[in-house]
Amino acid sequence: MAHSYRLVVSCPDQVGIVSRVSGFIAAQGGSITEANQHSDLATGRFFMRYEIRFASSVDDEILRIAFAPIAETFSMDWAFHDTQRRKRIVLMVSRASHCLVDLLYRWKAGELDCDIPCVISNHEDLRDLVEWHGIDFHHIPVPAADKTHAFEETQQRIEAARADAVVLARYMQILPPSLCERYADRVINIHHSFLPSFAGARPYHQAYERGVKLIGATCHYVTQELDAGPIIEQDVHRISHCHTAQDLVRFGRDIEKTVLARGLRWHLEDRVLIHGNKTVVFA
Template sequence: MGLCPGRLRTRTEDPAVTELVLTLSCIDRKGIVGAVGSSIAAQDCNILESAQYFDRASGSFFMRVHFAAPDGMTPERFRAGFRPTLLAYDMEAEITDTSVRPRVLVMASMAGHCLNDLLYRWRTDRLPMNFVGVVSNHETWRARVENEGLPYHYMPVTPATKAAQEAALLKLVEDEKVELIVLARYMQVLSDDLSRRLEGRVINIHHSFLPSFKGAQPYHQAHARGVKLIGATAHYVTADLDEGPIIEQDVERIDHTMTPDDMAAAGRDIESRVLARAVRYHLERRILLNGDRTVVFR
């Protein structure tokens, strides 16, 4: 149907009402928005927020709908009623209950600014997640994390122990039913095998405005090139280092008087806010994958 991005917002007055989020993608055809809206209304649901996007290059259509549902409605029950529309348009769709918070594991190393920011936003209910714990290859932040009442998993790693450490990490992910892993300046590269097994479930913050200055010491690389803007990039982790689909980015202006350390200090603030936004978008089901890119309904 070739719609450009659009959005409609209302709100529910009853906090006890069940709220669901439907995300979908399919090949673009006429009538998708009408069919989705009709199916939602037919199940006595009321749309609170709706956004859609048509990608002309691929011919793909993407949509996110947040709606209030009658008492007793579950994602499974809604999906059963939505099935005729899903099949008619050959959609890939997910339906989630906003009251069920995803289980999130954070991984960090010695730099704690992103970890501390996530802890604060979680504690003040700015991130709708079930924080199941922190994994680190250092003991640096144990007291900070345990002060929040969260488990701290010390998992040191060397080239010789990397396979065993990742096996223990994967077991923890499975035991805790982790739905999202956040690499909050975790300064170890996940193996290709682990990256593939967890694809779509790991968000990394890279201290550079990708695709520039990949790999180690990006602020030193940026300083050597005399850049006037530095930035940070949050992306999904894939087996290709720093090549995963980009979720969010931001920049800050700098000048020639700044050393690499000055740039790194300024970058810490950018990294924290970019990572937090990316995590929130994921938790709120605002991100849909479009090949190697993302559609983000902010």
């Protein structure tokens, strides 16, 4: 039975990497069905992503042991991802439902190849919607006075769910540094502005006040510095003087939905490689 892997590599650039890696794959009987490479001239770093199909089932462990010497030669950060193993994604939401409705639709329609073990929210509002999809819903209130316990419980839920990644689908709370660090490069946020413009609170109202002619949304990995992590995807929508701040919020919901869905899909397919505070996206 056919078996597919994704090989993702980043390492210092030098002559011969592609030759060695593609030679290895051919030797293992693998066929490269999609290939992406990028050489960053500014930093001298090389990035690659291969989709590889083997005609019959392959043992992960053997593949990894066989590849390790090549990886060492080139000082690679690397991973083989078995495409049959679906990533486990925990969604976190607050009260606004648009991103959640959108992600659950896509998940149900097969556009997002992942499991969703649970949804965590600081409000009860979206329980019905989540449970209608057959997904567990955990209500963890986050009292302004003391958020410590809430985030401890949150972390326990995430770990109990054996989450590969966490998606903040308009969660509206700032995660504590410990959680950011514990899930570094694995927490995806949607920010409702075209970053770096209008970081922080009420970005649509900031945009309205400034009189910009396009508004946007940004999907990025969460780091300890607010709204400053590596950007995965962005998009914009044209507005005019006719539109109120409320209209901006409404248009923005549509951008947020599509930008987050694209960013998550790419993450699930191992298309996003982090490079310092930037990303390489093999979309």
